[in-house]
Amino acid sequence: MNTAVVLYTSDLRVHDHPPLRAALSSSDRIVPLFVRDRAIADSGFAAPNRLAFLADCLADLDAALRERGGRLVLRSGDVVAEVCALVQEADADEVHMAAGVSAYARTREERLRQALEAQGRRLYTHDTVVTAVAPGAVVPSGSGADHFSVFTPYLRRWTELPQRAVAAAPRRVRVPEDIGSEELPRRAAVTGTSPGLARGGEHEARRLLADWLRSGITRYEDIHDDLAADATSRLSPHLHFGTLSPTEAVQRSAAVGGAGAEAFVRQLCWRDFHHQVLAARPGAATADYRTRHDHWRTGPAAEEELQAWKDGRTGYPVVDAAMRQLSHEGWVHNRGRLLVASFLAKSLYVDWRAGARHFLDLLVDGDVANNQLNWQWVAGTGTDTRPNRVLNPVRQGIRYDPDGRYVHRWVPELAGLPAPRVHEPWRLPGTERARYDYPPPLVELADALDRFRQARPGAAPGGVRVP
Known part of the structure; x- marks a missing residue:
């Protein structure tokens, strides 16, 4: 009776799962395995919101497998070492997994392939899973x-x-009974999560x-x-x-x-x-895809502005609303992501990597490909063909939140202030402005635009677009 291991990574499902279907086609029994990767935990990538969501996902995957007669096996440590130990324990002939994209995932796959070949076993990667x-x-x-x-x-x-073709979920999954598993993580045991975090x-x-x-x-x-x-x-x-x-x-x-x-x-x-x-271009996770030879602002003033941006206290209501949604939900509307990224990288002229890191600290959907390359697109160091485009948060707020409902929802100190004035509260008369506990803008937009034009090589006045 032959056995195969299905190594789950970023593919925590039973529907349309090519590695699972291939393993079931080639083997009498399978071991569905998830390894809590020690290297990812040590890197800081395992943020609380994603850990809590992951706990939901693993519990749901285990339940789906049990409905089909199987179960999920959980191990912790170095992925290569844990998989190699398990294939010996289960006397498995092959391992199936989704192909990765990041430099880390691909290096891990190659290490696993070599280790399994040394044991006389094979690794099969499937490239339309993620x-x-x-x-x-x-x-x-x-x-x-x-x-x-x-x-x-x-x-x-x-x-x-x-x-x-989309593959159906299997009707039956047979897992060896003598394979041990760690206890699945619980969402409730994860601390520091966003209060409005969605279920996984x-x-x-x-x-x-x-x-x-x-x-x-x-x-x-x-x-x-x-x-x-x-x-x-x-x-x-x-x-x-x-x-x-x-x-x-x-x-x-x-x-x-x-x-x-x-x-x-x-x-x-x-x-x-x-x-x-x-x-x-795996290096684009940390380095400019297309360098603009930026000299990003550093020092105490830039650090204070970065913190105000994180806290949703920039003085620009639509920016602050999006940052507060991010903090509360671990998720934010895509238009909001564009606005806050443009404000940090171009209006404050702070390195896009600082913003991308904060997003990864909070986003439940944060992954290296989408997060880093979207940040680079907005910062003008990525694939955007108009790298010097600077989003105006006032115009954008009026255009995409014309009634001010989004700002009112997330910036309650401005509740009652109608649109379009809610997008420019600093223009209120002094006595009326004093009624609202809301900070003045960190920077005047005209000053920020001039600074950006002067700081970025090649960003001449005629080449900067401000929608």
């Missing part, structure tokens, strides 16, 4: 480039590429997807940028943890049809785009 289209599956024609650096041509090729797990992911396809996606094109409407899918944490298959999300969304579905699928393509960039 993304709908595998990184490297499409490359620019005739240029010799190994990846797309501009989104629109990538979108065209991505759309044309046939996708694999595949069951919740599939419920959200069904609701989204039934009643949300058709309006997406029209109101996805409306901050107060909160008209986005909220599926990003589930895509990050793999409780939802991106392939299934793309195909079921496309089947709905219409402008809303098309716009949503485009966002899923952006996710794949960033993964293929990181796979080709």
Whole structure:
């Protein structure tokens, strides 16, 4: 009776799971395994919000496997050492897992491959588990480039590429009874989480997807940028943890049809785009993808402004609203992410890495590909073809929160102040302004724009766009 191990990483589901299906096809028994990676914990990447969400995901995955006669095996430590020990314990012939994208994940896979081969066993990696289209599956024609650096041509090729069929969840999973497991983590045991943190797990992911396809996606094109409407899918944490298959999300969304579905699928393509960039340029996790030779502000003043930005006390209401949503929920609207990133990197001219680090400290959907490369896109060091674009938080607030409802929700000290004045409270007469416990702006926007133009080489006045 042969046995295979299914090593779960960022793919915590039973529906549309190629490694699980392949292992079940090749072996009589399988061991579904998750290893709490000591290196990730030691790196600080295992932030409380993601640990709590992970606990939900593991509990839900274990329940789904038990419904099918199996269970999840949990171990902790070095992933390579733990997998190699388990394959000996279970006398397994092969290991199946999702292919990674980051430099760390790919190095870990290579270490595991070599260690298993030394034991006479094989590692199989599956490359359309974490993304709908595998990184490297499409490359620019005739240029010799190994990846797309501009989104629109990538979108065209991505759309044309046939996708694999969505795999059904298995009906039966047989796991050896004598394989021991650690106790699963509990969400309640994680401290320091955001009070409004969403629930994790595949069951919740599939419920959200069904609701989204039934009643949300058709309006997406029209109101996805409306901050107060909160008209986005909220599926990003589930895509990050793999409780939802991106392939299934793309195909079921496309089947709905219409402008809303098309716009949503485009966002899923952006996710794949960033993964293929990181796979080709792993150094972009920490270094400029396209350097602008910035000399970011440092010193006490910059540190104080960075802290005010983190606390949601910049004096710009829509920026502060988004930062407070991030703190409360461990999630923030995509338009809000763009606004706060532009404000930090371009209006305050603070290194994008400081902002990306804070996001990773809080975001439940924080992953290296999307977080770092979205920050680089906004900072102008990434794939944006207009690197000197500076978002004006007042104009953006009036445009995407015209009634001020988003600001009122997250900046209650400005409740009752109507739009558009709520987006410029410093313009109130002195006696009226004193009624609101709200700070003045950290920086005048005109001064910040002049500073940016002078500080960034090549950012001449005519080359800076301020939407």
